[in-house]
Amino acid sequence: MTTPLILHYAPDNASLCVRLALLALDIPFETQLVDRSINAQNGPIYMALNSNGLIPTLITPDGPIYETGAILLWLTDQKPGHIFPNVGDPNRAAGLAWLFWLSNTLHPALRMTFYPSKYIDAASIPHLLNATRSNLLGHFAQLEAHADWLDDIRVGIVQFYLALMLRWSALYGTDQSWFDLANFPRLLAFAKRFEATHLATQANLAEGLGDTIFSAPTPPCPPEGSST
Numbered sequence: 001m002t003t004p005l006i007l008h009y010a011p012d013n014a015s016l017c018v019r020l021a022l023l024a025l026d027i028p029f030e031t032q033l034v035d036r037s038i039n040a041q042n043g044p045i046y047m048a049l050n051s052n053g054l055i056p057t058l059i060t061p062d063g064p065i066y067e068t069g070a071i072l073l074w075l076t077d078q079k080p081g082h083i084f085p086n087v088g089d090p091n092r093a094a095g096l097a098w099l100f101w102l103s104n105t106l107h108p109a110l111r112m113t114f115y116p117s118k119y120i121d122a123a124s125i126p127h128l129l130n131a132t133r134s135n136l137l138g139h140f141a142q143l144e145a146h147a148d149w150l151d152d153i154r155v156g157i158v159q160f161y162l163a164l165m166l167r168w169s170a171l172y173g174t175d176q177s178w179f180d181l182a183n184f185p186r187l188l189a190f191a192k193r194f195e196a197t198h199l200a201t202q203a204n205l206a207e208g209l210g211d212t213i214f215s216a217p218t219p220p221c222p223p224e225g226s227s228t
């Protein structure tokens with residue numbers, strides 16, 4: 001790649017797991033802040049890149065790519081076999097299944113708790129939140145029981161995506177009392193291991209995430225921009 005990739009990001013947004021992948025793969029990139037304080041994700045400049053008005057978007061030699069899972073997979077194709085099993089590796093099937101599960105199941109459920117008014121009328125929001133949080137606890141129990149890859153950096157992109165969503169669950173939405181990572185000891189141990197890595201330190205420096213980024217997160221204090 002001759003032209004550096006450009007990551008359109010906001011601190012502590014889904015762009016964070018793309019940043020982690022770029023850093024892990026040691027691929028040069030530049031960042032462009034999407035200023036959420038002025039809703040820039042819905043402005044004409046950003047919408048011309050990503051008509052969903054959602055963060056992230058990665059500008060590549062092949063054009064802008066959006067959807068976090070798609071970006072992560074595209075990046076792993078640039079350096080095959082480093083942080084995701086390559087075609088032909090028997091671990092790829094399970095890796096893909098978990099990546100799509102995170103992207104199709106866990107992430108949309110979290111979005112419903114963060115932006116309930118985008119999904120339902122005001123009177124029904126408490127019901128939506130109760131039901132979705134209950135589903136989410138089931139999803140985390142499923143991960144606790146079946147995610148045998150929590151120690152396996154060969155599925156790095158799956159780990160980055162999950163770590164971020166553990167963090168969000170403890171930080172965002174109208175009420176965080178529904179979620180306690182201590183109830184999921186394997187996930188908690190994973191969060192502690194991952195936040196102690198050099199990769200997590202680099203992400204912390206770039207986005208002001210604090211020290212216990214994933215196991216006991218505090219609201220970000222980023223050098224630029226805002227998370228919401």
Ligand SMILES: N[C@@H](CCC(=O)N[C@@H](CS)C(=O)NCC(=O)O)C(=O)O
Nearest residue numbers: 013014053054055056067068069111
């Ligand atoms: N399906 C999208 C979801 C991305 C997403 O939810 N992004 C959030 C930030 S983490 C966002 O742009 N929120 C602003 C909004 O919904 O207006 C993806 O996987 O990239």
